[in-house]
Each structure stands twice: as structure tokens, then as C-alpha cells.
Amino acid sequence: MPHSARRSMATVRARYTGETLQQAQAGIARGARNHGLDTCAPRQHALRAFLALAVYNRNSEGAPPRWWGAHTITAYTIHVSARFDDCVIFTDTPWNVAHYFLSRQAEEYVVPGLRAVCACLDHYRLLHVPTGAVLTIRGEGTYEDQRTCAEPCPGSIHERYLSVGNPLTAAEESELDTVPPASQSAQVLLAGLFTRTVLSAPDRSWTTGGWYYAPPGVRSAIPYQYSGSRMLWGSGDHWMLRWTGFPNAEFIASALTDETIGLAGATAEPSGNDLVVRYGDTELRLVEYHRHLLGSTPLILSKVRQE
Numbered sequence: 400m401p402h403s404a405r406r407s408m409a410t411v412r413a414r415y416t417g418e419t420l421q422q423a424q425a426g427i428a429r430g431a432r433n434h435g436l437d438t439c440a441p442r443q444h445a446l447r448a449f450l451a452l453a454v455y456n457r458n459s460e461g462a463p464p465r466w467w468g469a470h471t472i473t474a475y476t477i478h479v480s481a482r483f484d485d486c487v488i489f490t491d492t493p494w495n496v497a498h499y500f501l502s503r504q505a506e507e508y509v510v511p512g513l514r515a516v517c518a519c520l521d522h523y524r525l526l527h528v529p530t531g532a533v534l535t536i537r538g539e540g541t542y543e544d545q546r547t548c549a550e551p552c553p554g555s556i557h558e559r560y561l562s563v564g565n566p567l568t569a570a571e572e573s574e575l576d577t578v579p580p581a582s583q584s585a586q587v588l589l590a591g592l593f594t595r596t597v598l599s600a601p602d603r604s605w606t607t608g609g610w611y612y613a614p615p616g617v618r619s620a621i622p623y624q625y626s627g628s629r630m631l632w633g634s635g636d637h638w639m640l641r642w643t644g645f646p647n648a649e650f651i652a653s654a655l656t657d658e659t660i661g662l663a664g665a666t667a668e669p670s671g672n673d674l675v676v677r678y679g680d681t682e683l684r685l686v687e688y689h690r691h692l693l694g695s696t697p698l699i700l701s702k703v704r705q706e
């Protein structure tokens with residue numbers, strides 16, 4: 400892709416993701432012809448699918464990964480910048496967000512298998528041992544230099560945490576063994592869900608931002624409905640995301656299937672009271688508890704878009 404075409408693709412991507420132009424460009428390979436959210440090394444698909452389980456299980460309705468605590472990151476102002484071999488979470492509070500992923504030495508793990516490579520106040524580079532993939536948490540506006548962060552930067556306090564020299568603990572291995580296997584296409588779909596945790600249409604007709612209530616400028620079919628619990632679980636090709644309140648199921652489906660920013664090949668259609676997103680042989684059932692009270696997708700969208 401010529402430089403100008405890559406730049407214009409990055410401009411489009413940034414309007415949806417909340418990235419800066421530079422951040423979005425870092426996620427689009429030279430010569431690529433797509434937005435890059437799903438174009439990554441296989442180990443990144445595996446890591447992002449795993450992170451989806453970490454983030455999309457919460458409170459009493461959640462599957463066991465709710466105990467890892469990583470779901471709390473959706474209460475922070477974040478946006479995800481998907482790169483070919485890195486997944487960067489940008490936030491104005493990197494220290495706070497990182498501590499939902501990083502385990503301190505001599506403490507119980509937080510998210511099993513993550514190890515600190517570099518831990519500075521404004522950026523944290525983590526390695527996920529089971530997949531070998533990198534997760535980065537970075538402060539907004541900080542200078543990105545991938546070369547230096549492959550090794551600890553000067554002043555890094557990574558040794559306060561479980562770092563790359565620490566093997567998996569027995570507790571971590573036990574917890575990782577309980578994570579159900581995902582097929583290859585399920586990994587891509589769940590990874591796409593994680594990458595789209597905070598995504599908004601430029602016209603605000605849908606958004607996945609605000610997993611507790613609708614963000615400003617976005618109409619919800621069920622205003623002020625607090626999302627207390629959520630669950631993402633399944634196995635092989637069959638997965639379910641279940642929650643209460645915002646976002647509307649149609650918004651999640653839009654993020655995954657939008658013709659501009661969606662996962663290429665993913666489709667969505669109603670199934671009873673739910674929406675089902677399909678990708679390859681995989682299906683992800685979207686179950687929002689109140690959807691049956693509101694009726695059909697056309698009714699919900701007309702309510703969201705009225706006025």
C-alpha cells in the first residue's frame with residue numbers, strides 16, 4: 400500500500416478506535432489493504448482471545464476468570480491499539496491499568512501467565528508465557544520506542560513483579576488448565592472482540608465503549624441500565640457472551656461485522672431473543688438480558704436512533 404493509502408486507512412481506523420493517527424499507522428503493515436485490527440501473528444490471536452476471557456467475565460454471573468480482576472480495566476479510559484505482534488492498551492492511568500495484569504513477587508497471580516519485561520511509570524511491557532505474545536500498557540502521549548522496550552528500560556522496576564525469569568507457578572498452571580480450548584476461528588473471533596472492547600462508529604450510531612453505561616452522545620435502548628455482571632465462556636467453536644444493559648447487543652454485533660472496521664468474514668443474525676455472530680465455523684451468541692423486553696432488532700435500532 401502506498402504511503403498515502405496507508406495513512407488514509409489509518410485515518411479511518413483512528414476514527415473508530417480512538418487511536419492517534421500515529422498509533423493507528425503502527426497497526427497497519429506496509430502493503431496491507433485493511434485496517435489491521437485482525438491482522439496479526441497467531442500468538443497475538445491466542446493472547447487476545449485469552450484476554451477476552453479475562454476482561455469479559457465479571458461478578459456473580461461471570462465464569463471463573465472473573466477472579467483475575469482484569470474486567471476492571473473497562474472502568475478506565477482506555478483504547479486498544481492492535482499491532483501485528485503487540486497489543487497496546489493506551490490509557491491516561493497506565494500504572495492503575497497495568498496492575499490488573501501484573502502480579503507482584505510473592506503474591507498470588509493476577510492474570511495467570513503474564514510476566515513483566517519492562518515496568519516504568521508510563522509504560523509496561525508484558526510477556527504472556529503460554530502464548531509468547533506481548534501485551535503493552537502505555538500512557539497516552541508517551542513516546543513509543545519498540546527497540547528499547549524489548550529489554551528493560553533504564554529505571555524499570557520489573558523485578559518487583561513476576562518477571563520473565565519466573566516460571567509459571569503451580570497455581571497459574573492449574574488456572575490455565577481450566578481455560579477451555581478455542582478453535583482457530585474462535586481465537587480470531589474472540590481476539591476481534593477484545594480488540595474492539597472500546598470502539599465507536601464515527602457517527603456514534605453504535606459503540607462498545609462504556610461497559611457500564613452509554614457514553615455521552617450515544618443513545619442506549621435501555622438508558623441508565625448498569626452492567627453489573629458479564630460472562631464470556633464456551634469451548635471449541637461455541638461461545639456465549641452474556642451481560643445486562645449497555646452496550647446493546649446490536650452494538651457488539653456492529654463492531655464485529657461493520658463493513659469498514661469489522662472482522663472480515665464475520666456475520667450476525669438474530670436467533671430467538673439473541674444475536675449470533677458467526678466467523679468460519681465459530682458462533683458467538685450475544686445474550687443481553689433485557690433484549691427480549693425490547694423486541695426485534697429493527698425496534699431496538701429505531702428506539703436508539705429516534706430523535
Ligand SMILES: [Zn+2]
Pocket residue numbers: 517518519522524547548550551552
Ligand atoms: Zn520500557
